Amino acid sequence: MERRKLGESGLDVSMIALGTWAMGGTVETWGYVDDRESIAAIHQAIDLGVNLIDTAPIYGLGHSEEIVGKAIQGRRHEVLVATKCGLLFPQSKDQLPPRCLSRESIFRECEQSLRRLRLDVIDLYQCHWPDPQIPIRETMEALTTLLRQQKIRALGLSNFSCEEIAAAMEFGPVHCLQLPFSMLQRRAADDLLPFAFEHKMAAIAYSPLSKGLLTGKFQPGDRPGGIRARDPDFLGERFRRNLRIVDALKEIAAEYGKTVTQLVINWTAASPGVTAALVGAKRPSQVIENVGGVGWTIDDEDQARIDRLLEGTDFVP
Numbered sequence: 253m254e255r256r257k258l259g260e261s262g263l264d265v266s267m268i269a270l271g272t273w274a275m276g277g278t279v280e281t282w283g284y285v286d287d288r289e290s291i292a293a294i295h296q297a298i299d300l301g302v303n304l305i306d307t308a309p310i311y312g313l314g315h316s317e318e319i320v321g322k323a324i325q326g327r328r329h330e331v332l333v334a335t336k337c338g339l340l341f342p343q344s345k346d347q348l349p350p351r352c353l354s355r356e357s358i359f360r361e362c363e364q365s366l367r368r369l370r371l372d373v374i375d376l377y378q379c380h381w382p383d384p385q386i387p388i389r390e391t392m393e394a395l396t397t398l399l400r401q402q403k404i405r406a407l408g409l410s411n412f413s414c415e416e417i418a419a420a421m422e423f424g425p426v427h428c429l430q431l432p433f434s435m436l437q438r439r440a441a442d443d444l445l446p447f448a449f450e451h452k453m454a455a456i457a458y459s460p461l462s463k464g465l466l467t468g469k470f471q472p473g474d475r476p477g478g479i480r481a482r483d484p485d486f487l488g489e490r491f492r493r494n495l496r497i498v499d500a501l502k503e504i505a506a507e508y509g510k511t512v513t514q515l516v517i518n519w520t521a522a523s524p525g526v527t528a529a530l531v532g533a534k535r536p537s538q539v540i541e542n543v544g545g546v547g548w549t550i551d552d553e554d555q556a557r558i559d560r561l562l563e564g565t566d567f568v569p
């Protein structure tokens with residue numbers, strides 16, 4: 253699989269990365285997930301040339317990191333592991349994860365992630381969300397200390413605005429941005445993706461399948477639960493509109509002998525400024541289909557057809 257530069261970090265990443273949020277496997281978020289299937293999915297991805305695996309402490313409160321750590325035993329040299337800091341474990345099920353990017357908390361979280369992942373060094377360490385309570389200088393100084401100590405190899409920011417990233421860049425290198433970008437959420441094309449390109453940062457597009465909506469497996473009468481239940485893309489008229497778009501995309505995909513999932517991943521990974529499409533999966537069969545999303549090209553005429561289909565669809569969640 254084609255590899256691209258992870259900004260100026262010296263690392264190269266596959267244009268499809270594997271997301272392991274769902275492998276955290278809490279019933280409240282993604283429903284039941286079988287750990288053996290998760291591990292098999294990670295192995296399948298590595299076998300097919302995916303070299304970037306993204307996780308976070310908050311995904312299943314450590315469980316996703318532990319699964320990744322287990323899966324890469326004996327295959328460490330084949331993968332780059334990305335994890336995150338800055339979202340602490342909530343005290344109860346009703347509480348949102350508290351944000352914290354203080355120096356002390358980052359150091360503590362980094363040690364915990366290294367232990368769960370069974371690693372000596374984290375390849376890409378990302379602030380999960382900004383923390384307005386902590387000066388960005390303190391956060392960046394902690395992260396650059398970890399770079400110097402060789403506990404992390406590259407530094408990323410996720411869900412930061414251009415202004416917040418520019419402020420962070422005053423105090424250290426930013427190699428990579430992680431941002432929401434999909435056919436249904438294209439806002440980053442106007443600001444974050446050109447910003448990343450201009451500043452030679454990688455841009456990793458998360459939720460490219462809109463949490464599975466763009467795979468074509470949902471029907472108008474469905475009421476998906478868990479994490480999807482409160483996502484406006486899965487609600488009411490907007491859900492039905494999205495499904496009509498998916499039907500039209502299926503027709504374009506079929507002309508290439510591809511599935512709609514593969515068309516969507518291809519479109520995402522080929523979008524200007526995108527370094528890698530970060531696609532989540534729970535089982536090997538999904539990984540096999542998803543990897544078939546690259547290695548071919550959507551022609552200009554069909555690109556224009558897709559643009560027309562998507563006109564007026566980019567809502568703020």
Ligand SMILES: NC(=O)c1ccc[n+]([C@@H]2O[C@H](COP(=O)([O-])OP(=O)(O)OC[C@H]3O[C@@H](n4cnc5c(N)ncnc54)[C@H](OP(=O)(O)O)[C@@H]3O)[C@@H](O)[C@H]2O)c1
Nearest residue numbers: 271272273274458459460461462463464467531532538541
């Ligand atoms: N930085 C952040 O704040 C942030 C936020 C969100 C996500 N992320 C990262 O981005 C990754 C991907 O995002 P995401 O998990 O939200 O959504 P996604 O990649 O848009 O969708 C992934 C989900 O779609 C379903 N799926 C995947 N491949 C499929 C296939 N071939 N056929 C049918 N269904 C398929 C699976 O769920 P089911 O089997 O349950 O349908 C899978 O968990 C995450 O795992 C995480 O690493 C980061």
